[in-house]
Amino acid sequence: MTRTFQNPLRDERDKRLPTIAGPCGLVIFGVTGDLSRKKLMPAIYDLANRGLLPPGFSLVGFARRDWADEDFGQVVHDAVKKYARTPFRESIWNQLAEGCRFVQGSFDDDNAFDNLAKCIEDLDQVRGTAGNHAFYLSIPPAAFPVVIKQLARTGLADQHPDQWRRVVIEKPFGHDLASAKELNEIVNDVFPEESVFRIDHYLGKETVQNILALRFANQLFEPVWNGNYVDHVQITMAEDIGLGGRAGYYDGIGAARDVIQNHLLQLLALVAMEEPVSFDPRAVRAEKAKILAATTPVQPFAETTARGQYTGGWQGGQKVPGLLQEEGFAKDSITETFAAITLAVETRRWAGVPFYLRTGKRLGRKVTEIAVVFKRAPHLPFDDTATEELGQNALVFRVQPDEGVTMRFGSKVPGSTMEVRDVSMDFSYGHSFTESSPEAYERLILDMLLGEPSLFPMNDEVERSWEILDPIIDAWRSSGRPEPYRAGTWGPDSATTMLSRTGRHWRRP
Numbered sequence: 001m002t003r004t005f006q007n008p009l010r011d012e013r014d015k016r017l018p019t020i021a022g023p024c025g026l027v028i029f030g031v032t033g034d035l036s037r038k039k040l041m042p043a044i045y046d047l048a049n050r051g052l053l054p055p056g057f058s059l060v061g062f063a064r065r066d067w068a069d070e071d072f073g074q075v076v077h078d079a080v081k082k083y084a085r086t087p088f089r090e091s092i093w094n095q096l097a098e099g100c101r102f103v104q105g106s107f108d109d110d111n112a113f114d115n116l117a118k119c120i121e122d123l124d125q126v127r128g129t130a131g132n133h134a135f136y137l138s139i140p141p142a143a144f145p146v147v148i149k150q151l152a153r154t155g156l157a158d159q160h161p162d163q164w165r166r167v168v169i170e171k172p173f174g175h176d177l178a179s180a181k182e183l184n185e186i187v188n189d190v191f192p193e194e195s196v197f198r199i200d201h202y203l204g205k206e207t208v209q210n211i212l213a214l215r216f217a218n219q220l221f222e223p224v225w226n227g228n229y230v231d232h233v234q235i236t237m238a239e240d241i242g243l244g245g246r247a248g249y250y251d252g253i254g255a256a257r258d259v260i261q262n263h264l265l266q267l268l269a270l271v272a273m274e275e276p277v278s279f280d281p282r283a284v285r286a287e288k289a290k291i292l293a294a295t296t297p298v299q300p301f302a303e304t305t306a307r308g309q310y311t312g313g314w315q316g317g318q319k320v321p322g323l324l325q326e327e328g329f330a331k332d333s334i335t336e337t338f339a340a341i342t343l344a345v346e347t348r349r350w351a352g353v354p355f356y357l358r359t360g361k362r363l364g365r366k367v368t369e370i371a372v373v374f375k376r377a378p379h380l381p382f383d384d385t386a387t388e389e390l391g392q393n394a395l396v397f398r399v400q401p402d403e404g405v406t407m408r409f410g411s412k413v414p415g416s417t418m419e420v421r422d423v424s425m426d427f428s429y430g431h432s433f434t435e436s437s438p439e440a441y442e443r444l445i446l447d448m449l450l451g452e453p454s455l456f457p458m459n460d461e462v463e464r465s466w467e468i469l470d471p472i473i474d475a476w477r478s479s480g481r482p483e484p485y486r487a488g489t490w491g492p493d494s495a496t497t498m499l500s501r502t503g504r505h506w507r508r509p
């Protein structure tokens, strides 16, 4: 019988609950970083608390900081208390803490990796992790190759017939097509493709998975899901936070590489793909790959794209600095913090339908949504004045916050005259379901421990995404500085013009 963490929230009788991971350990490189503290450690605790981790689960952190196991334990404890979704339970925490170790060192330090190998070997004995190990690279992307090579050198990546060794690689995977290919070669030299989990946490979000449910479990939407009815698609990922504390990673990377290459192109693929023959991982990934293969950037980029950099301003009642004043950023940094692009999907279904993707930091509010905006009805049998406040119908996936789906359509304004105005019909997760959504990282870490790859992009998807983006980034390189925009606004003027010149406008989410 499989034993789990004691006193779990899990009810063993509930067949809908996910499978429990078998004996294993997880090593997090970059464990002292932002992502690990806010997302990974809390997700691991939540998995333990839901009874989805094996009892001897071990967690090894690796970073340069001079910490002892106790310091590490304290940091995990604090991160869990602050960010975990499930209630703090002393017994679960104690069980988890027993399996926490910290290995100090730099990625180029062979001794540190030898210590890591020794630590893992000990844990295999003490915790019964059965030689099954996952290595999570939550580190600056430039360091991915060196860590992979160290795992190979120490034998930690060696595959054995009755054990598994997996690697989880954060995004961005490379910084252009050439570097992504090079990285894929380095990774695949050491780990077979089925052991490589390139993580894109957007694919772990419930609302993102609901795109497929809504499209393929219903009859209502599919007949109109094409260029005969759809005018355009807008995908927006807006954040209100700035980049203070993240210069080491973000300066030189920018908004397009940070999120368009991965999260937003994955969202586009899910919205635009054909129905897979089944939900088998290969079938879903094959359909996504086909759509990405048909996706191309629309030119001329001076008109179809926009990029910006936030300046100081007021946000949430607070004065905030501009990017150039943020600690660690070069004083003449040309890193964009806002990016908007236009893509075409060259298939029969989507011919002539522009896909507009935008993202930015220090925008009006934090919101991610996908709006499928429909064409106007071919004929309106009303007086012109009756439809002055009628916009285009739209189906909006509210990815976050306030997760759900909104349908926008025209309705008669009560009264004796015929006047039609836009209204919304809302589905909200919070109101419709009592089950809470797991955090994306929780879902993805569990899938990875179970060896379930559906929600992880494959090498060809990643490379194709760079191929789509590279020409735009190349063009930006020779087009001067990004346009400034004030913190708390919705980006640079060029983003507004980019759509208005086609007679369209961005939604204000």
Ligand SMILES: NC(=O)C1=CN([C@@H]2O[C@H](COP(=O)(O)OP(=O)(O)OC[C@H]3O[C@@H](n4cnc5c(N)ncnc54)[C@H](OP(=O)(O)O)[C@@H]3O)[C@@H](O)[C@H]2O)C=CC1
Pocket: 029, 030, 031, 032, 033, 034, 035, 036, 062, 063, 064, 065, 105, 106, 107, 108, 137, 138, 139, 140, 141, 143, 170, 171, 172, 201, 248, 249
């Ligand atoms: N933060 C976020 O919201 C998100 C981040 N990501 C991705 O996650 C990854 C990590 O991001 P984030 O946590 O923000 O980055 P941070 O800069 O906060 O953390 C980087 C980590 O790497 C360690 N590190 C850096 N260089 C070395 C080295 N030479 N040797 C050993 N350890 C080193 C640092 O530890 P120390 O200084 O102690 O050595 C630190 O733990 C990136 O790929 C990013 O794209 C993805 C989605 C969201």
Ligand SMILES: O=C1O[C@H](COP(=O)(O)O)[C@@H](O)[C@H](O)[C@H]1O
Pocket: 239, 258, 259, 368
């Ligand atoms: O991947 C990233 O995502 C976060 C935003 O994630 P979300 O789940 O809160 O939408 C973003 O802040 C970060 O820059 C980027 O690397």
